[in-house]
Amino acid sequence: MERIHYYMNPDATMKSMYYLNDKTTGNPISVLKSFHPGTNAGFFSHCSCLLEQIIWFVYFKQHLPDYIDSSVQFDLYKYDETINIMSDFFECYHNESPSTLKYPYNKSYCIWVLQLSDYRNIDYEYISPYVEKYFSPSPVISRNIDMLLEKYNIDPENTIGIHYRGTDKYKETPLGDYQTYLDKLNMILNTECNEHMKVLVRTDQTQFLDYFKENLDNDKLIIITDITTSSTDVGIHFQKSIRDNYDHMMFLIPTFMILARCNHLITGSGNCGIWLALFRKSGYNLHQFLEDKWL
Numbered sequence: 001m002e003r004i005h006y007y008m009n010p011d012a013t014m015k016s017m018y019y020l021n022d023k024t025t026g027n028p029i030s031v032l033k034s035f036h037p038g039t040n041a042g043f044f045s046h047c048s049c050l051l052e053q054i055i056w057f058v059y060f061k062q063h064l065p066d067y068i069d070s071s072v073q074f075d076l077y078k079y080d081e082t083i084n085i086m087s088d089f090f091e092c093y094h095n096e097s098p099s100t101l102k103y104p105y106n107k108s109y110c111i112w113v114l115q116l117s118d119y120r121n122i123d124y125e126y127i128s129p130y131v132e133k134y135f136s137p138s139p140v141i142s143r144n145i146d147m148l149l150e151k152y153n154i155d156p157e158n159t160i161g162i163h164y165r166g167t168d169k170y171k172e173t174p175l176g177d178y179q180t181y182l183d184k185l186n187m188i189l190n191t192e193c194n195e196h197m198k199v200l201v202r203t204d205q206t207q208f209l210d211y212f213k214e215n216l217d218n219d220k221l222i223i224i225t226d227i228t229t230s231s232t233d234v235g236i237h238f239q240k241s242i243r244d245n246y247d248h249m250m251f252l253i254p255t256f257m258i259l260a261r262c263n264h265l266i267t268g269s270g271n272c273g274i275w276l277a278l279f280r281k282s283g284y285n286l287h288q289f290l291e292d293k294w295l
Helices: 010-015 043-061 124-135 139-151 167-171 178-189 206-215 242-261 271-280
Strands: 017-021 028-033 067-069 159-164 198-203 221-223 264-267 286-290
Touching (some): 028 043, 043 124, 043 271, 124 271, 139 242, 178 206, 178 264, 178 286, 198 242
Parallel strands (some): 028 067, 264 286
């Protein structure tokens, strides 16, 4: 087997995998009690940890978990500490597994490492079925996707998506200046087959949004106003109440899934960036800013 690169303590990871007996049948039930090693983490950071631990579970146990207990995760988004909110955002994982899902498998991934790597090199063939099984949109998220597509008249096939994660992200990775993103956009628009496309911009940074409003034809620009931005260098999830954070994700996740469908996608690197790539299931037409350059 290939060597596993741990982001989290391997002893703690192993303890999070255990078996219980079904009270009705007496049969053993495999449980993954997922966790995040940090505190006050963002939503997609939690998703990265959860996906990573699911893949680790399969690596160690050679089968899928029967039950996932994520009750100690997503602390900044749980208005009730006793609930498991995963099913609010993502479809029930007890549904039939994708036919392309492979297990047992002799490989494990550190999603935390992948978030700051070249997304074109992700093994989508292996990882995408796990994303499909555990992170497909719940019914309410699916309805919000449809609502946003209609409300803002978005045709993903004829849209270039831009995602810029600002505020406190500069502490983890170089972000690039706003002009760098505008230059990349213009390079895509200035090809004959793309000049008609509209541009969907999603950012948490008010100044980035204002820059594109000032420098891009407003007839081309699509801004989803159901999601708030900030003019500070503090993460939005630290500025809102837990209930507001929960409500915010009800529109941010659909927006990410729409961005992932866009013909071209321009994004920075990090947990938001890698989840855009994972929802996209491909590195095709994906323009990633990493370590002060475009890949």
